[in-house]
Amino acid sequence: MAIESNQSEQEKVALIRQAIRESGDHWRRKVPILANTNLIGLSIFIASIMGVCVSAYFYLNGTINALVCILVVAILTSLLHELEHDLIHWQYFKNNKLIHHFMMLGVWIFRPGTINPWIRRHLHFLHHKTSGTEKDIEERGIGNGQAYTALRWWIMFDPVFGNIAKILLGNESRKAFRVARLLAAYFPFGIVAVSVWYLFLGYHLTSGVSHLLGASVAWSDTTLVLMSYINQAVVILIAPHYLRSFCLIFISSSMHYxxxxxxxxxxxxxxKHWYFWPLQLFCFNFGSTHGIHHFVVGEPFYIRQL
Structure with missing residues (x-):
């Protein structure tokens, strides 16, 4: 099957879609279990969440250090992101709404800082209809179409406060309403995650600067106890989220025109060049495979990898 230069765009798209579907069918015939989408999706869901919990346990009892925990959880939650994306397209348990929505909730809880997946479903369907245009709210919300200024980097690192800054600095009307709508889309887990993250940064920045100046901050016992829990939460879930999220957002906002x-x-x-691999590692090779999804939305992420 070859694409000729004199073919129309519709003919080229049809050939590409045919090739993708034939490849997916080939793998399902070759490895029959791949046809059991629900079983595979639920297995990845359970294994990833168990992996996060085991990593947290090993970190808390001192078996692994903070860096190892952050890296492992970031990789495991990249699988949960791919599951969420497929769930948004109703690829798992479409006829069993209880399990389907339970998985939607699970992938949200273990990826704090992300937008409500039920709200994202509407934005993502709009993304497929309006990809690459001003109406593509999902991609514009992660910096696509914006110059690589400090604001875009802030959005890529932190879509919550980055987009709030974008709204406040822009010329849009009803700024308060737009900020409130954005915060509502991230409520409650995203708001908790971003609050914990900035408390963590503020505490350690204040302590670090004070130490460099030869002074010390007289933190209260209550603050020290609270920060001990915040430090653990950051290592187990929050820092992995920001690492994984930045890698995904940088790749996604760069690969979408x-x-x-x-x-x-x-x-x-x-x-898919070699220098993208440090980023691809934490977004499950998104940059190499996501283009396939724009042609055939019905293939789950593990088939796209194959």
Whole structure:
């Protein structure tokens, strides 16, 4: 099957979709268990969450250090992100709403800082309809279409406060309403996560600067106890989220084109050069495979990898 230069865009898209579907069918015939989407999705869901819990246990009892815990949890939760994406497209337990929505809740809880997945479903469907245009709220919300200024980097590191800053600095009307709507989309887990993160940064920045100046901060016993729990939460869930999220957002906002997009052929590029691998590691090779999804949305993420 080859694409000729004289073919129309519709013909090219049809051939690409045919090739993707044939490849997916090939793997399901070759490895029959791959056809059991519900079983595989639920297995990955349970294994990833158990992995996060085991990593937390080993960290808390001193078996592994904080860095190892952060890296392992970031990789495991990248699987949960891929599951969420497939769940948004109703690929797991479409006919069993109880399990489906239970998985939606689970992937949200273990990826604190992310937007409500039920709200993201609407934004993501809009993304497929309007990819690369001003109406693509999902991609614009992670910096796509914006120059690589300090504001874009802030958005990529922290979509919550980064987008609040973008709203307040912009010329949009009803700024208070837009900020309130954004915060509502991240309530409650995202708001808790971002609050814990900035408390952590503020505490350690204040302590560090004071130490450099030869002084010390007289933190209260209550503050010290609270910070001991916050430090643990940051290592187990919050820091892995920010590491994984930045890698994913950088790759996604870079691989999705913005402007002059009038065909699925122009929506994405493929990022698979070797220097992207440190980022790809924490977003499950998203840059190499996500373009496939724009042509055929019904293939789960593990088939896209194959």
């Amino acid at each position: 913005y402007g002059n997009v009038d065909s699925v052929l122009k929506q994405t590029q493929v990022l």
